Amino acid sequence: MESITDQASITGLMQDYGPAAIIWYVVVAIALWRVFSKAGYPGILAIIPIVNIFVLVKVAGYSAWMTLLYVIPIVGFIFSIFVAFRLGDRFAKGGVFSFFLLWILSPIGYLILGFGGSRYTPRR
Template identity: 70%
Template sequence: MDSNGISDLFAAIFSGTTGLIALVFYVLVVIGLWKVFTKAGYPGILAIIPIVNVVFLVKIAGMSGWLALLYLIPIVGFIFGIIVAVKLGERFGKGGLFSFFLLFVFPYIGYLILGFGESRYRRA
C-alpha cells in the first residue's frame, strides 16, 4: 500500500460517523476520569491530557507513575492495564469483576460509575 492509500485509510477511519463515535467515547472517559481524579485529590484537568492522564491513573492505583511506561511494551502493556484496573477498583472499594469489565473492558462506563457514584477513594 502506498503512502496515499494509507492516508486515505486514516481519513476514512477518522471521519464521519466513526470519528464522531470515537469522540463521544473519549469525552465520556474524560468526564469520568475528571471526577475520579478529583476524588483522589488530583486536579481534574489532568484527565484531558492523553499521556498525563495515564501516568496519574497509575499513581491513583497506588503505583509509581513511571510504571506507566510499561504500557508501551505490547503484551506487558495489556497485562499491566488489567493490573491497573484491578488496583484502581480496589482503591475505590470495588471487586475484581467490576474492575476488569467496567474499568478495563468498558472504561467509559466504569469511570463514570467511580466518579459519580458513592464510592470513596482510599489511599492505602
C-alpha cells in the same frame, strides 16, 4: 499509500469514525475528571492525553514510572489488568467490577466510580 484511492479511503474512514472517537474521548475525560477529583488530584489532568494515564496509575497506587510498562507490548496489556484491579480496590470495588467495568468497559466503570457513592482510600 500507492494511489489516491487509498488516501481517499483513509479520509472517508476518519470522517465516519472521527466524531465517535471525539465523543468517546470526551466521555472518558469527564469520567476521569471526577475519579481524579475524588482521589485528590486536579481533575483537569484528565483532559491531557498521556498525562491522564500517568495520574490513573498513581491513583491506582503505583509509581508514575510504572506507566512506562504500557509501552512494552504484552507487559502493557497485563499491567492494564493490574491497574484496573488496584483501582477497584482503592474505591472498595470487587474483582468482578474491576475486571468487567474497569478493564473491559472502562468508561462505564470510570463513570460509576466518579459519579457514584464510592470513596477513594489511599494506599497504606
